[in-house]
Amino acid sequence: MRAAMMMREVSMTDVEAIVQGYYGDRxxxxxxxxxxxxxxxxxETPSHRDLWPFDQLHSRGIVATREHAERARIRAGMYVLEIxxxxxxxxxxxxxxxxxxxxxxxLTPAFVEVARILTARCGLADRIEFRQANALALPFRDGTFDxxxxxxxxxxxxxxxxxxxxxxxxxxxxGRFSCNEIAQGPGGAPVFPMPWATNGTSSFxxxxxxxxxxxxxxGLSVIEQVDVTATRFGDTGRQPVVELDDFPLRVxxxxxxxxxxxxxxxxxxxxxxx
Ligand SMILES: C[S@@+](CC[C@H](N)C(=O)[O-])C[C@H]1O[C@@H](n2cnc3c(N)ncnc32)[C@H](O)[C@@H]1O
Numbered sequence: 001m002r003a004a005m006m007m008r009e010v011s012m013t014d015v016e017a018i019v020q021g022y023y024g025d026r027x028x029x030x031x032x033x034x035x036x037x038x039x040x041x042x043x044e045t046p047s048h049r050d051l052w053p054f055d056q057l058h059s060r061g062i063v064a065t066r067e068h069a070e071r072a073r074i075r076a077g078m079y080v081l082e083i084x085x086x087x088x089x090x091x092x093x094x095x096x097x098x099x100x101x102x103x104x105x106x107l108t109p110a111f112v113e114v115a116r117i118l119t120a121r122c123g124l125a126d127r128i129e130f131r132q133a134n135a136l137a138l139p140f141r142d143g144t145f146d147x148x149x150x151x152x153x154x155x156x157x158x159x160x161x162x163x164x165x166x167x168x169x170x171x172x173x174x175g176r177f178s179c180n181e182i183a184q185g186p187g188g189a190p191v192f193p194m195p196w197a198t199n200g201t202s203s204f205x206x207x208x209x210x211x212x213x214x215x216x217x218x219g220l221s222v223i224e225q226v227d228v229t230a231t232r233f234g235d236t237g238r239q240p241v242v243e244l245d246d247f248p249l250r251v252x253x254x255x256x257x258x259x260x261x262x263x264x265x266x267x268x269x270x271x272x273x274x
Contacts, residue, residue: 016107016134018202019156024110028087028242029117035241048092048122053239055089055118058152059232059251064180065090067231068151071224071267072178074098078146081105081170083135084153087242088115088128094149095127103140105133107156136162140170147176154181155196158204160211164218164270171272177220179268180228182254183208187261194257195243195250208266220270229258232265 032054033043041050052062068090074080076099082091085104094100106112112132119128133139135150136159148167157163167177182196184205197203206214212222232255240247257263 015156015158015202018197020108020110022198022202023086023108026242026244028110029114031241032087032114032118035239044121046118046121048096048124051087051089051092051118051122054241055087055092057086057089057242058180059254062089062093064231065093065151068149068178068180068267069093069098071226072147072149072176072269074100074147074149076100079103079144080147080149081138081140081145082149083138083167084150084156085115085130086111088119088130090149090151091115091128091130092119092122092124095124096122100127100147102128103145104128104130105135105138106130107132107134136166138166138170142169143172144170145175146172147178150177150179150181152180152182152196154179154211155194155205156202160204160206160214161218164215164220166218167215168219168272173272173274175272176223177215177268177270177272179270181211181266181268182258183211183264183266185257185261185264187257187263190257190262191253193246193250193253195247195254205263208264211266211268215268215270216273219273221273222268222270224267224269226267227264228267229263229265232258 036043078100080100080102082104085106091102091104095102109132116130184207192199
């Protein structure tokens with residue numbers, strides 16, 4: 001039992017290092033500043049909207065973020081936790097466009113630092129708090145949040161039940177979890193590299209049925225689970241300024257695996273079980 005727990009700890013640390021290395025190994029702030037300058041915006045004083053072409057690290061950019069907020073039924077005044085916030089794009093959207101108070105965590109220290117800087121430059125620092133943390137060990141008290149938001153993150157998390165448990169723990173009674181992710185489809189193994197992982201060592205995809213079962217075992221009741229694969233084709237909706245040089249190949253692999261049924265894109269809305 002003890003040996004098994006140690007193995008699990010070691011392997012979680014390895015995955016943390018791989019994910020942090022993958023996302024943290026690029027001059028993100030400088031690239032965004034250059035892109036803002038090229039767009040005629042002073043990089044010291046952008047608005048959160050000026051950042052939309054660069055700060056939404058998922059397919060279809062701000063359009064998808066807006067759709068997610070609608071599906072998740074986000075309302076003004078909610079206290080929202082974003083897990084895996086990347087550069088903080090969705091957190092700024094939730095604060096500035098939806099009127100939420102936001103806390104946000106990400107595993108990658110470099111992203112958290114840039115998220116803080118960009119948020120301060122947009123004048124939103126008093127409405128969003130960023131911390132470096134793992135979604136499997138959230139640095140918040142039980143029953144803190146009205147909503148927990150996750151977009152394009154869970155593919156890097158092996159322990160889906162542990163994720164459900166942590167999310168349920170920090171939600172208030174009746175609070176909700178919204179998740180947009182890529183799941184394993186019936187058509188076979190994914191072809192790497194993918195946008196979230198170079199190979200299988202940091203990619204943990206499960207079927208929609210298994211994801212639902214894991215979240216429910218963790219203490220959440222799934223109230224909506226929608227296959228959104230059809231929305232994932234076409235324009236990525238953003239300028240990939242912070243992505244690696246092989247990003248077009250990664251997007252190509254994702255799109256062809258979605259098309260041939262190896263992968264499924266899904267939206268999940270779950271409520272903390274009574
Ligand atoms: C594709 S990016 C998406 C960022 C953001 N959600 C967005 O849509 O713009 C995935 C993010 O998940 C973070 N991540 C991966 N595993 C995580 C974990 N276990 N805990 C917290 N963050 C994690 C990565 O560091 C990365 O910033």
